[in-house]
Structure formats: C-alpha cells, structure tokens
Amino acid sequence: MKRMAEPYSEAERAALYRAIRERRDVRSGYISQPLDDETLHRLLLAAHHAPSVGFMQPWRFIVVRDESLRKSMHEIFLRANADAAATYDSERREKYSNLKLEGLLESPQHLCVVCDPTSERGHRLGRHTMPQMPVFSVVCAIQNLWLAARAEGIGVGWVSILDPAAVKDLLRIPPESELVAYLCIGHVDNFAEMPDLERFGWEKREDIATMTRADYFDRPYSFQEAGK
Amino acid sequence: MKRMAEPYSEAERAALYRAIRERRDVRSGYISQPLDDETLHRLLLAAHHAPSVGFMQPWRFIVVRDESLRKSMHEIFLRANADAAATYDSERREKYSNLKLEGLLESPQHLCVVCDPTSERGHRLGRHTMPQMPVFSVVCAIQNLWLAARAEGIGVGWVSILDPAAVKDLLRIPPESELVAYLCIGHVDNFAEMPDLERFGWEKREDIATMTRADYFDRPYSFQEAGK
Numbered sequence: 001m002k003r004m005a006e007p008y009s010e011a012e013r014a015a016l017y018r019a020i021r022e023r024r025d026v027r028s029g030y031i032s033q034p035l036d037d038e039t040l041h042r043l044l045l046a047a048h049h050a051p052s053v054g055f056m057q058p059w060r061f062i063v064v065r066d067e068s069l070r071k072s073m074h075e076i077f078l079r080a081n082a083d084a085a086a087t088y089d090s091e092r093r094e095k096y097s098n099l100k101l102e103g104l105l106e107s108p109q110h111l112c113v114v115c116d117p118t119s120e121r122g123h124r125l126g127r128h129t130m131p132q133m134p135v136f137s138v139v140c141a142i143q144n145l146w147l148a149a150r151a152e153g154i155g156v157g158w159v160s161i162l163d164p165a166a167v168k169d170l171l172r173i174p175p176e177s178e179l180v181a182y183l184c185i186g187h188v189d190n191f192a193e194m195p196d197l198e199r200f201g202w203e204k205r206e207d208i209a210t211m212t213r214a215d216y217f218d219r220p221y222s223f224q225e226a227g228k
Numbered sequence: 229m230k231r232m233a234e235p236y237s238e239a240e241r242a243a244l245y246r247a248i249r250e251r252r253d254v255r256s257g258y259i260s261q262p263l264d265d266e267t268l269h270r271l272l273l274a275a276h277h278a279p280s281v282g283f284m285q286p287w288r289f290i291v292v293r294d295e296s297l298r299k300s301m302h303e304i305f306l307r308a309n310a311d312a313a314a315t316y317d318s319e320r321r322e323k324y325s326n327l328k329l330e331g332l333l334e335s336p337q338h339l340c341v342v343c344d345p346t347s348e349r350g351h352r353l354g355r356h357t358m359p360q361m362p363v364f365s366v367v368c369a370i371q372n373l374w375l376a377a378r379a380e381g382i383g384v385g386w387v388s389i390l391d392p393a394a395v396k397d398l399l400r401i402p403p404e405s406e407l408v409a410y411l412c413i414g415h416v417d418n419f420a421e422m423p424d425l426e427r428f429g430w431e432k433r434e435d436i437a438t439m440t441r442a443d444y445f446d447r448p449y450s451f452q453e454a455g456k
Contacts, residue, residue: 002257002259002417003417004259004261004381004415004416004417005381005383005415005416005417005418005419006381007379007380007381008243008246008247008379008380008381011239011240011243012239012243012246012247012379013243013379013380015236015239015240015241015243015244016243016244016247016375016376016379017274017376018236018240019236019240019244020274020277020372020375020376021277023277023279025279029230031230031232033232036452037451037452038452040451041436041451044436044440045436046245046248047436048433048434048436048439049248049249049251050371051251051253051371051374051386053388054425054430054431055423055425055426055430055431055432055433056431057433057434057439059439060439060440060441060445061439061440061441061449062440062441062442062443062444062445063440063441063442063443063449064443065442065443066443069443080356080357083356083357084353084356084357087352087356088351092351096353099353101353101354114445121431121434122425122430122431123316123320123430123431124315125312125324125327125329125425125430126329126388126389127388128308128311128312128315128389129308129311129312129388129389129390129391129392130388130390130392132363133388135360136367136408136409139364139367139368139371140367140370140371140374142368143278143279143367143368143371143372144248144371144375146279146368147244147248147372147375148244148245148248151235151236151240151241151244152235152236152241153232153233153234153235153236155233158279160281160354160355160357160358160361161354161356161357162357162358163357164357164358171443171444171445172444172445172446173445174445177445180364181364187232187233188232188233189230189231189232189233190233191233195283197282197283197350197353198283202282202283202350202351202353203282203283203284203349203350203351204283205276205283205285206276206285206349208269208272208273208275208276211276211285211287211288211289212272212288212289212290212291213288213289213290213291214290214291214293215290215291215292215293215294215297215399216290216399216400217288217290217342217399217400217401217402217405218400221289221291223265223268223269224264224265224266
C-alpha cells in the first residue's frame with residue numbers, strides 16, 4: 001500500500017490560496033519607481049518554472065522601459081480600443097468607455113511575453129496532435145509570474161486590446177514568434193478587493209458548480225454537501 | 229507621493245515560491261483513492277479565481293471517473309503516441325519510447341478542461357484583436373489548479389498526446405468548445421525533485437537570462453549583479 005505524499009503545512013497552503021484569491025488585473029495605481037533587477041529576476045524565474053511541453057521553455061520576455069516605446073504602445077491601445085468600443089450598442093458602449101482597461105502610461109515598465117514556436121528545444125514532444133501546446137506553456141509561465149508578483153506586492157495587468165501585428169512591428173519581434181501577452185507591471189499603491197469588471201458591473205462571478213461536469217460534457221457534477 | 233502596497237510576509241512568499249518550484253508534471257505514483265469532493269471543490273475554486281478576459285470565465289471542467297472512459301482515453305493516447313514515436317529517428321525514438329508520458333490508467337480520475345468560446349459572458353471585452361484570449365484564460369485557470377494541487381500533495385499530469393477530436397467525441401463535447409487540457413489528477417506517493425524530462429536527459433533547463441530582452445526582441449537584457 002503506497003503512502004500519500006504530505007500536503008504543505010496549513011500556513012503554506014493558506015499563503016498560496018491567498019495569492020490566488022487576491023491576484024488582480026491591475027490597471028491603475030502604478031508607482032513610477034521601476035522594478036529593481038533582483039525582483040524582476042525573481043519574477044521571471046517564477047515564470048521559468050512553469051510546465052512546458054517537452055520541457056521546451058518557449059517563453060521569451062521583453063522588458064520595455066523606453067518611454068517613447070511605452071507611449072507608442074499606448075497609441076496602439078487607443079486605436080484598438082476605439083475600434084472595440086464602436087462594436088457595442090450605445091448603452092454597453094457607455095459602460096465600456098467608462099472602464100479603465102490598461103495602465104500603459106503609468107507603469108514604469110511593460111513586459112511583452114512571446115512564444116518561439118520554432119525552437120527545437122523539447123524535440124517536439126507533446127506537440128504533434130496539439131500544436132498550441134507551446135503557447136499554452138507560455139500562458140502557464142505568465143500565471144506563475146502573476147501570482148509571484150501579487151505576493152511581492154507588485155501589480156500586473158494584461159492588455160489584450162492591441163493589434164498584435166503592430167506590437168510585433170514596434171518591438172522588432174520576428175514573424176514566426178507569437179505575441180502571447182502584453183503586460184503592465186510595477187509597484188502599485190493598492191490591490192482592489194474585487195475584480196474591476198465585477199466592481200463596475202460589467203460581469204458577475206459565476207458559480208463554479210455550474211461549470212463542472214461528470215464524465216460527459218452534458219452531465220452536471222453533483223458535489224457532496226461538504227464540497228459546496 | 230503614493231505608498232507602495234506591502235508584500236506578503238517572508239513565510240508566505242516562500243510558500244508560494246515553493247509550490248512554483250516543486251510543481252511537477254506527474255505521470256506515475258498515483259494512488260487509487262479518488263479525490264474527495266471537498267478537495268476537488270477547493271482545487272476547482274482555485275482555477276475559478278484565475279484571470280479571464282472580460283471576466284468571461286470560459287472554463288468548463290469534466291471530472292472523468294468512469295473506468296471504461298479512462299481506458300478508452302488511454303487507447304486514444306496509445307494511438308497518438310505510436311504516431312508521434314514514428315516521427316523520430318532511431319536514436320531519439322528509443323529515448324522517446326522509454327519515457328513515461330501519462331498516468332491515465334493509474335490516476336483514479338481525469339480532469340478534462342474545455343473552453344467555451346461562444347459564451348457571451350464578458351461581452352467580448354478584450355477579445356476583438358486577440359481571439360485566443362478565452363483559451364488563454366482557461367490555461368491560467370489550469371496553472372492555478374496545478375499549483376494548488378501541489379500544495380495539497382496532489383499530482384497533476386497534462387497529457388497532450390491525444391487526438392482532440394477523439395477526446396471531444398468520447399466525452400460528448402460540442403464542436404464549438406475547444407479541448408484545452410486533458411489532465412491526470414490524484415493523490416500520489418511522491419513528487420520528483422527534477423522534471424522527468426530533465427532527469428531522463430530529454431532536455432535541459434535553460435538560463436532565464438538568455439530569454440530576456442530589453443525594449444526590443446533583438447536586444448539582450450543585462451541583469452545587474454544582484455539579479456544574477
């Protein structure tokens with residue numbers, strides 16, 4: 001009879017769940033002092049310990065501090081955001097326009113996260129039937145970094161309202177590499193208790209039970225009382 | 229002058245970094261006792277607190293416990309794995325064939341993670357220029373669950389050597405939903421110190437510094453001494 005591996009201590013588990021629960025997509029409150037290299041290195045190492053298909057480690061990180069680049073990125077956002085706003089009817093558009101969706105000018109650095117799908121590292125293991133796996137590995141790295149940043153008191157905000165081709169062009173990213181995420185990152189003055197989009201009435205948090213199924217997609221999972 | 233948000237305590241940060249460092253892709257050592265609902269619910273809630281584009285929460289979870297389904301899934305793996313092995317030259321193929329790449333028969337439950345990209349929840353916010361964002365949100369959820377599982381002493385292994393169409397067919401997943409991950413999950417007897425693929429000489433861990441750039445993709449980032 002095999003013995004079960006021990007869980008971490010209660011305090012350690014609580015710390016991890018705290019970071020998961022308190023992580024926020026931060027679009028405001030950034031402080032102008034840039035991250036020091038020691039902190040940045042620690043966050044990138046957290047990312048680097050993510051799972052990757054075939055141990056491919058396909059993530060590449062561009063730390064963007066140059067002020068004119070950050071301004072140009074903000075302009076790329078403004079164009080994409082205007083296009084997005086125009087797709088909503090008037091009521092939703094007003095709501096949309098009142099949301100603050102990025103902190104590109106306030107955060108003293110950005111982190112552009114790119115996937116190099118052409119790398120032969122990992123020898124294509126695990127990628128034959130699911131070619132998206134390298135990109136998924138990069139997303140796992142981002143989530144590691146995001147949680148580590150929260151525990152360090154550092155804000156991260158993912159800006160997806162950008163034309164990827166324009167971003168790649170600006171940062172001289174080669175055509176074969178894929179833009180996965182463009183992040184604002186930096187010290188902040190506080191973390192909101194609720195996600196902004198919940199706080200401002202854009203969307204509500206769903207009950208996880210409604211999203212869980214048993215054996216087949218069309219069969220609801222019934223949690224026992226204890227799990228509710 | 230704004231005040232910086234406080235980091236977590238040293239012990240809390242250490243706990244988070246521990247989970248990040250010790251998380252493994254687990255393919256062996258699963259114990260037959262299934263997860264209880266309370267634990268499963270806690271892990272799914274960790275996933276559910278991931279960031280999602282527009283607060284869309286596009287993740288759907290199928291808990292697969294039925295034995296014949298698990299066996300069928302293993303057969304789907306065997307077919308994809310034989311096809312993958314055939315793509316390597318003889319030396320690499322031998323190495324490949326010696327790797328244990330899944331624990332589908334040993335783990336008493338699987339977790340199939342699906343993205344519903346058709347959901348109107350989130351009102352398409354953040355998805356206009358980057359349509360992959362819902363799937364990326366689902367991957368963030370998986371990484372949250374994976375770290376939480378590690379802290380609970382529970383193993384998770386991501387099996388990507390599967391034909392997604394066959395998986396969807398078997399679990400009656402509708403065509404418009406995307407298979408993001410098929411995971412083995414369960415109590416295990418231990419966690420390896422190193423990733424299997426590193427331990428068995430498939431691939432090495434790269435130095436993160438070589439993957440970091442300054443402002444442009446083609447400009448290396450020079451970490452100050454402290455960050456090295």
